[in-house]
Each structure stands twice: as C-alpha cells, then as structure tokens.
Amino acid sequence: MKKILSRTALLIVILFNSSILFAQHKLEKLWETDSVLKVPESVLFDGEHKVLYASNIDGTDPWAKDGKGSVAKVGLDGKVIATEWVSGLNAPKGMGLYKGKIYVADLNELVVIDIAGGKIEKKIAVTGAEGLNDVSVGKNGTVYVSDSKLKKIFVVKDGVSELLLDTLKGPNGVLMRGDDFYLLDAGGMYKMNKDKTLTKITDGMDGGTDGIENISGNNFIVSCWQGVVWYVNADGSKQHLLDSRADKKNSADIGMDAKNKIIYVPTFWRNTIVAYRVK
Numbered sequence: 008m009k010k011i012l013s014r015t016a017l018l019i020v021i022l023f024n025s026s027i028l029f030a031q032h033k034l035e036k037l038w039e040t041d042s043v044l045k046v047p048e049s050v051l052f053d054g055e056h057k058v059l060y061a062s063n064i065d066g067t068d069p070w071a072k073d074g075k076g077s078v079a080k081v082g083l084d085g086k087v088i089a090t091e092w093v094s095g096l097n098a099p100k101g102m103g104l105y106k107g108k109i110y111v112a113d114l115n116e117l118v119v120i121d122i123a124g125g126k127i128e129k130k131i132a133v134t135g136a137e138g139l140n141d142v143s144v145g146k147n148g149t150v151y152v153s154d155s156k157l158k159k160i161f162v163v164k165d166g167v168s169e170l171l172l173d174t175l176k177g178p179n180g181v182l183m184r185g186d187d188f189y190l191l192d193a194g195g196m197y198k199m200n201k202d203k204t205l206t207k208i209t210d211g212m213d214g215g216t217d218g219i220e221n222i223s224g225n226n227f228i229v230s231c232w233q234g235v236v237w238y239v240n241a242d243g244s245k246q247h248l249l250d251s252r253a254d255k256k257n258s259a260d261i262g263m264d265a266k267n268k269i270i271y272v273p274t275f276w277r278n279t280i281v282a283y284r285v286k
Contacts, residue, residue, distance in 0.1 A: 032238045034248050034283040037269065038085035045077065045090065047273035049141070049218070050262030050280055051102040051109065056122065057083055059262060059271055060109060061280060062099035063091065070138060070156070072097045072114055081280060083264075093120050095127055101141035101181075101218075101260055103150060110150050112139035117150060117163055133161050133168040141218065141260060145183040153178040153190070160190065172203060180219035180229070180260065189227070191216035196229060196239060209243040214252065220263035220270065222285060228270055230261045236272065238285070248285070 045065035052059055058080055065075040076096030080088040096113050103110045108128065109120040117131040117139070133139060138156025145151065150163040151171070160172040160181065172178075172190075180191035188199040195210035196219065214231030222228050225241035228248070236249035236258050249258060249272075257275035264271075268285045 032246060032248060033286050034236075034270075035286055037282040037284055039281045040081060040085050040087055040279045042278040043087055043090050044079055044273075044278045044280065045075075046275060046278065047079065047259070047280060048100045048275060049102050049260035050271040050273050051104060052262040052264050052271060053104060053122075054264065054266070058088070059083065059280065060092070060102060061273060062096075062102055062111060064098050064100070066098070068098075070098055070114065076113065078102075078109070078111065078120065085280070085282060093125060093127060100139065101143075101152070103142040103144035105144040105148055105150075110142050110144060110152075112142045112152050114139060117142070117152065131163060131166055131168070133163060135159075135170070136161060136168075140179050141181045143181045143183045146185070149183075151181045151183050151188065153181050155179050172199070177216075179215070179217050182219045182221065182227075184221050189219060191219050191229065196227070207243075209239055209245050212237055212245070217258070218260035218262075220261055220265070222263065222265055222268060222270075228261060228263065228285070230258045230272065232257055232259055232275070234258050236261070236270070249283070 045063035047061040049062045061079040063077045076099045077091040077094040080092040099111045099113045101112045111118040115136040119128045121128040140153045140155040143151045158175045162171045175192045177193035182189045194212045196208040197205040214233030214235040217232045218230040220228045227239045229237045234251035237245045239245045259273045259275045262271035272281045
C-alpha cells in the first residue's frame, strides 16, 4: 500500500511540474475596430505617440501598383482616427519605426513617412526588388526588408540597398532584435548567424508565416496569414493561440505592445484590427 501511495504521490508531483513547465497561454480579446480599414496587412505599435499605424492595401490584388494604398492611424482604444492618414502608396505591407519615421514596404520601394508631418518624406528604391513584404529596423537605423516574390531579404542603410539573403523558400516576417536577426521562411522560424547561415528555432507553422514579434525573453509571437497565431517558446516548442481559419478570418502581420503583452492582429479582407492580451 505504501508503495502505491508513494507512486501516486510521485505521479501527482510529475503532473504538477509538467503543468507548470508547459503552461498554456491564451488570448483575451480587448476590442475590434469598425470594418472601415482598407485591407489592412500590417500593424505597427508606436508607444511614444500611443497610437497604431495600419498599412492599407486597398484593392483585390495585394500586389497591384495602383496608387490606392495608404496608412491608417488607430487609437489604442480601437477607435479609427484616420482611415487614410497618409495616402499615395501602392500595396503597402510591413512597417518599421525609427527616430520619428515609418519605413513602409511597398512593392519595390521603401516609403519613408515623417510622423510629425503626417506625410511621405521620400521613397527609396530597393534595387532588384519586386515584392517587398515585412520590415524591421535595427538600432543603428539599418532597415531589413523581405521580398516574398523573389524569396530574398535586403538591407537598406543610408538610402542604399543591398542583398542579404537569397537562399530562402518563402520569406516574410523579419525581426531585428538587438544584435540578433530572426526571420520567417515557409512555415519555419530561424535566427541568422554571423556567417549568414540559419539556425532553425521551430517549424511546422502552417497557413503562411507572416508576422513575428518578441513578447518576452526569447519567446515570440508568430502570425500566419490564413488565420493562425502561435506562441513560440525559447526552446522552439510552440502553442496555438488563435485559429480563425474556419471563420475565414485572416491574421496578417501583427503589431505588439510587449510591455502590456498586447498583440494587434490585422484581419486583411475583414478590414479590421483586433487587439488581444496574451495571458
């Protein structure tokens, strides 16, 4: 009897510790904007100005050079401040923030928006690019931008572009975090080494890996365009946070307020942004 009780107690301890080790995260929905946005592809959190920016593709062809694209401004309460805060773009997607400027991926250009003036300051041609998608800006102002059509990643520094990687299968999300560069490629998440080789963090994320954000430590949130959001742990294990594919509700390039653990999910064809707290 004592052996049975001992084994039972041991099993309880193991299960208890396992539940702590593999604690499940979940999302708490905070709000959703009105459906007045125009095919929002990406969301950028601006903590200094306490506002969100959303890139509007505005059209049935996400890669059309039609002049319809714009950037919206949305309050942190979910109220749309301006549907077309800055217009004059084509098919804008990922965005990065650096010293009062927003860098927007727009087909074969980086569009630089001056936040204070609320207008386009300049457009930087990315040599050889065709389908620029996600953007991340490093601490020294270097811009990293993926080209999903050509399966490449470029860097832009002081207005000059150069190729960084061209051995990819389907790159999208990019993230420069300190001195570490992370990217999403065809369902996998990778960290680039100094010799430009890639170390796999995790894979098997179906639905078109799209946005990547750091939530805490070496833990990340990854969105997949078809409607899936993942929590990726430092050891590469992962957990579904959201799966809205059955409702045909996309989850494109997410924004992140890491301090408050809030993610902002653009729903693409549904024309909204949804805010969730990660718990």
